[in-house]
Amino acid sequence: MEKHENFDVAVPIIERALDLGVNYIDTSSIYGGPERWSEQYVGRVMKTRRNEAFLATKTKERTRDGSLRMIEKSLQLLNTDHVDLWQLHDVGLPEDVDAIFAKGVRWKRCSRCRTRRSSATSASPATIAPKLSSMRSIATTSTPS
Template sequence: MSGKTTRRTFLLTSVAVASGIASSAAWQQNRISASKERSPITTAMPERQLGNTGVSIPILGLGGAGKTPLSWGNHDAEAVAIIQRALELGIRYFDTAASYGPSEKYLGKVLPNYRQQVFIATKTAARDRDGAWRELERSLKRLNTDYLDLWQLHHVSFEQELDTIFSKNGAARALEEAKAQKLIRFSGITGHHEPDIIAQGLQRYPFDTTLVCINAAD
């Protein structure tokens, strides 16, 4: 691959070959052209702007983890049914991660038919630039899309992780490169139990979104 060839071009070609389509341009038109998509999602629910993205989305989304078929292997029919039902109910935000088992693959079976109407978010647990790139490439192929609406750093828990992420060869470099190549629209940081670490991350980099756990019982 020549120096002038971007990862975007490489990924488009790879997905096209994997899909059995003759050219990446034909694949892209087939997947992205609004005229070839399924009927628009019409069920409405209240919307809010997502972080600093400027994008308004419904207040409920569908997550790909947890004790559901969306993260279980060999549950294609059940997972696809859940995703299709979510679309029927007006959900347009779909959140998954490279580490959520076959979740990305299941979403990739349904969402390409609605690509212009949905907001796809996934995550990487890699803290280094090369590892993050490998996960991004796999996520794009499994989700059957040539770009992500949101790519997030997954479960950042320690200050040492932040130091690695923002080092010369850290994952933040992959975020910048992927955004420059239009493989991702927005970037985010997520955490489970360490709000002070997430706050530090937000102070060190202009992430578009953050994702944290909030228990209604708390």
């Protein structure tokens, strides 16, 4: 699904999954390399079937502005005006949290992201939990549609 110029294979797989009742699609800005092929393939299907899926994507940028730019590009590639879940991928250090969730910044600015979460897949919980815990209201805020 992440191969270069693989629309003829990837798009029918995504369409078939939706036909069979799969309603959760998860992708990422880093899947499929710099061209973001995964988001392109999903976007081709979402152009006509967006209302059939809960759509999630992830970004890996380590600054607030960079994260917002990445999610805007994701929305464009996914052919949608919103994602149901935006995840900040691989947040692993307290410094990452500080850079992405700058103090005093209101993340509701990304109203096209219904829910935002962070994932700390490479960090030890003891390292990242105290920082995320203190920012819980930011990291888990839901934005109504």
